[in-house]
Amino acid sequence: xxxxxxxxxxxxxxxxxxxxxxGLLEDGREKFDxxxxxxxxxxxxxxxxxxxxxxxxxxxxxTLYEYFFDRDESKWVPWKQVVPEYVHDPELKYxxxxxxxxxxxxxxxLLKLMTSIKQPILFVGEPGTSKTATVSSFLRELDPxxxxxxxxxxxxxxxxxxxxxxxxxxxxxxxxxSYGPPPGKRLIVFIDDMNMxxxxxxGTQQPIALLKLLLERGGMFDRGKxx
Numbered sequence: 143x144x145x146x147x148x149x150x151x152x153x154x155x156x157x158x159x160x161x162x163x164x165g166l167l168e169d170g171r172e173k174f175d176x177x178x179x180x181x182x183x184x185x186x187x188x189x190x191x192x193x194x195x196x197x198x199x200x201x202x203x204x205t206l207y208e209y210f211f212d213r214d215e216s217k218w219v220p221w222k223q224v225v226p227e228y229v230h231d232p233e234l235k236y237x238x239x240x241x242x243x244x245x246x247x248x249x250x251x252l253l254k255l256m257t258s259i260k261q262p263i264l265f266v267g268e269p270g271t272s273k274t275a276t277v278s279s280f281l282r283e284l285d286p287x288x289x290x291x292x293x294x295x296x297x298x299x300x301x302x303x304x305x306x307x308x309x310x311x312x313x314x315x316x317x318x319x320s321y322g323p324p325p326g327k328r329l330i331v332f333i334d335d336m337n338m339x340x341x342x343x344x345g346t347q348q349p350i351a352l353l354k355l356l357l358e359r360g361g362m363f364d365r366g367k368x369x
Contacts (some may be wrong), residue, residue, distance in 0.1 A: 148197035149216055155182065155199075156211040160252065163207075165266070175205035193217035208244070210251065221248050240279045246272060253280045257330065262357055264336075274334055281332060290323050292331045296338045302348040306362055319361075 145153075155178060163174040179199055187198040193215065194200040200209050200218040209218045221244045228241045240246060249265065253276075256263040265273045281291055292312045294305065312329060313321040323329040339347040356362055 146196070148195075149213075151182070151184075152196040152211045152216075152218070153213070155206065159206050164252075171205055171207050175207065178206065190220050190223070193219065210248075237275075238278070238282075240272065240275045246276050246279070249276045250280045253277065277332055277334075281330065284330065288326065288328060290327050290329045292329060294331065294333045296333060296335045296349060298338055298340050300339045300349050302352040303365065305349045305352055306365065309356075309362075319364075 158178060159174075163171065163178070166174055182199065184197065184199045186201040187194040188200070188202040190200060190202045194209075194217060196211070196216045196218075198218075199206070200220070203209060203220055208222070209220055210224075211217075212219045225244055225247050226242050253263060265277065267273050284291070290312065292308070294308055296305075309331070310321070313323055316322055333353070336350065337347075339349045341347055352362065
């Protein structure tokens with residue numbers, strides 16, 4: 143069934159918040175929130191218990207970053223209402239324990255969205271903000287029958303050739319110049335500590351430049367052959 147204009151507008155506002163406004167810090171998020179709300183001219187509703195419907199904007203939380211739009215219910219739902227209760231598993235290793243919070247639930251939702259449309263996603267934050275733990279938790283929940291996982295941990299000694307060889311070792315040849323994971327599988331690459339490679343004479347971090355080429359152009363040069 144076609145979506146109504148109020149639902150489309152709610153989806154658009156949600157997409158705007160989590161695309162154009164996704165990389166902002168707290169102060170910037172408050173300003174961007176006001177920037178989005180002001181021209182929408184939608185009525186404001188502070189009743190989170192019954193839910194804020196499409197065609198209204200929720201305002202009981204400080205910003206729209208604290209909500210997601212539930213397509214099934216056609217309502218704005220506070221993230222804090224969907225944080226699952228933490229159940230401790232004594233068998234889990236310490237580095238695999240992740241206590242659910244608004245941030246981890248929100249981040250995993252974004253990860254799921256971006257992987258479903260085959261787009262890269264970059265998590266930026268201070269050390270100790272559960273970036274690695276959140277991504278690792280998400281990856282453990284993927285269907286192992288349909289996914290191959292490759293973890294690359296960068297350091298100051300990582301070169302672009304290291305990254306290329308690692309990627310090449312995890313794909314197989316399909317045609318003359320086309321490579322990919324085995325049929326029926328998706329290769330998911332998780333790169334940790336991406337800021338670590340050394341900066342060269344020209345201000346470039348070569349492993350990151352290689353990734354930029356791969357993402358923008360969809361391929362890499364075969365450095366085993368003469369150009």
